[in-house]
Amino acid sequence: MRVSPKPMIMKSIHLPLLVFSLALYIATESQSTAQTNASNTLRDQWTSMINSAESYNEYKIIKLTKLQDFRGAFNxxxxxxxxxxxxLKTESAQLKTEVESLKSDLTEMSNNWQLSKSTNAEISFLGLTFRKSFYNALVWSIIALLSIVVFVMYSRIKRVCSVVKRVKGAYSRISDEYRSHRYQATEHQIKLKRELQTALNKLEMAE
Incomplete structure (x- = not known):
């Protein structure tokens, strides 16, 4: 039983995709964590700067140094x-390249699988290429034809043997009858010779 290569192809492709997906997820989570920490730092600095500023009516008086520090942190x-x-753009480009490479590998593996499937569906005989279904049908047709020929030849041979047997029986009967008839004829000739000799002897004695 031949094992189909398709599950192996899908397995070999799923594994790299899983690795790349995991790497992308880790990178995204790391970036999200870093962004969250940075946002918290800026928010804390902003809150501290506002809370420490002096109020004037509806306005806040912020020292220039603190504002510059916040601007530096913001930058x-x-x-x-x-x-x-x-x-992330670089990693995305790399992942895109890897995905394209995997797609190319998948296409190549699929083509190889189709070629292997097509090759397994064909068979070469006497320098000619046949599809397995046609080859099997041809072989079984030849076997059936040979079986019919053998059956016909066997029937004819059996009939000839029967005729030969009858001819031998008839020849044996004729031979037996011929030998019996020849024996009887020989006995009859001997008997006639004896009778003739007896008659001759009687004539000689009468003279």
């Missing part, structure tokens, strides 16, 4: 986000 976070975004 750092923005640069970090930009770097992470560029990194």
């Amino acid at each position: 750092d976070s923005l640069n970090s986000y930009s770097a992470k975004l560029a990194e």
Whole structure:
């Protein structure tokens, strides 16, 4: 029994996809965690800066140094986000390349499987290529034809043997009858010779 290669192909492709999906998930989770931490840091700095600022009517008086510190932290976070975004774009491009490669491998494996399936469906005989179904039908047809020929020949041989047996029986009977008739004829001739000799002897004695 031949084992089909299709489950092995799907297994070999599912494993790399699982690895890449896991890597993408980890990278996404790491980025999400980093973004959350950065957002919390900025939010804490903003809250601290607002709470420590002096109030004037409806306004808050924020020291320039604190505002510059917050701006620096904001720029750092923005640069970090930009770097992470560029990194994710690179990883996305790499994953896209890997996916395309896997698609190409899948296509090649599928073609090889189809070729193997087509090859297994054909058979070569006397330099000619036949489909297995046609070859099997041809072989069984030849076997059936040979069986019919053998049956006919056997019937004819059996009939000839019967005729030969009858001829031998008839020849045996004729031979027996011929030998019996010849024996009787010989006995009759001997008897006639004896009678003739007796008659001659009587004539000689009479003279």
